[in-house]
Amino acid sequence: MMKERRTISFTVLFSLLTIAIAYQEAGNHDDEEEYSFILQKTPEKYLQLSSNGSFKIAVFADLHYGENAWTDWGPIQDVNSDRVMSTILDKETPDFVVYLGDVITANNLPTANASLYWEKAISPTRARGIPWATIFGNHDDASFEWPIEWFSATGIPEYQCPSPTNGDEHCGFRGTHRLELINNEIERNTLSYSIKGPDHLWPSVSNYVLQVSSPENPKQPIAYLYFLDSGGGSYPEVISSAQATWFKHKSEKINPDLRVPEIIFWHIPSKAYKKVAPKFGIHKPCVGSINKEKVAAQQAEMGIMKILGNRSSVKAVFTGHNHGLDWCCPYKKLWLCFARHTGYGGYGNWPRGARIIEITQQPFSIKSWIRMEDGHKHSEVVLSS
């Protein structure tokens, strides 16, 4: 029943000394004065990057922590996901990690506080002192779906609470919303570069930009990393018109002459991914190793792709969601890329791995490849040079 449920839930489903500078909007989105410029908190926030002029990001996609905690196989999946991340972090020693959504499977978490599972998922990165940022996927704040089997003769199982010492409160069925998850992460973690986006984009939450700077001059941007919330879970799977407008204004403001390359992260592929998806295998110009399912795209296109496609500074979009796809294909002047299923949680048994992105300053390039749990590397592609 477990595997079946997981299939069903799917279908409804950055050298350098870098300072991450978050331009966060307060309230309205047009006026320069409305931007509060946050130089991230304390000096500990300054990233001390390798002096060889490169910045490496590991992308952890679709970890799906916390599935079926009441069974034997559920907790083992999480242990396996810990191992995948640890192996890849030790092999690649990235400067930064992006958690690309579906960090947890909330619809499968009979707990009052899903942040406990969220913490588990970020712990391999935190343990190595590597900073990270997270975005939401469609499973992170989904509401608990009571398994019908719990109402048969076998009854409701004695499930394991993530923190049984803290009493009953940690065993509940209340669900944990996006804002709670992000607040808990930010409050407890000085290494977190996640930002709660502007209020007017609610209910979408993970909308923000981080600056990657030159090693010589922290004020000189080398690249911008944009994060967008593609919805799902507590609301439709979409990047709203308001988010598209937010991106347009923000990018035109901080990068008016299109000089600084921009790369974009969100969870659910947009409909444009369907247009470029390779048929039967993977052929040039696409690069990748698995093409095992149809693109499960967002429900609607509300304008973000038009804006991205019209900005020559946008080099690539990275999404997760489809565990059986790991390709990059060109679309207009940019690349649309899938990450690689990293977690043992979630549907599919394709070998686990992580997409790696490397930005090099001189000469400038953005390269990407996939690093597998067994250590081998494949599907290297130059996304910009």
Ligand SMILES: *[C@@H]1O[C@H](CO)[C@@H](O)[C@H](O)[C@H]1NC(C)=O
């Ligand atoms: C830069 O140095 C880091 C570690 O110090 C290493 O992981 C990375 O591969 C190097 N990059 C290049 C392009 O030499």
Ligand SMILES: *[C@@H]1O[C@H](CO)[C@@H](O)[C@H](O)[C@H]1NC(C)=O
């Ligand atoms: C939920 O867990 C997080 C992290 O473990 C903690 O910081 C927070 O206080 C908890 N919230 C509640 C309501 O228990």
Ligand SMILES: *[C@@H]1O[C@H](CO)[C@@H](O)[C@H](O)[C@H]1NC(C)=O
């Ligand atoms: C595309 O960009 C050009 C130049 O920046 C601008 O004039 C044009 O209005 C844009 N088109 C759309 C559809 O945004």
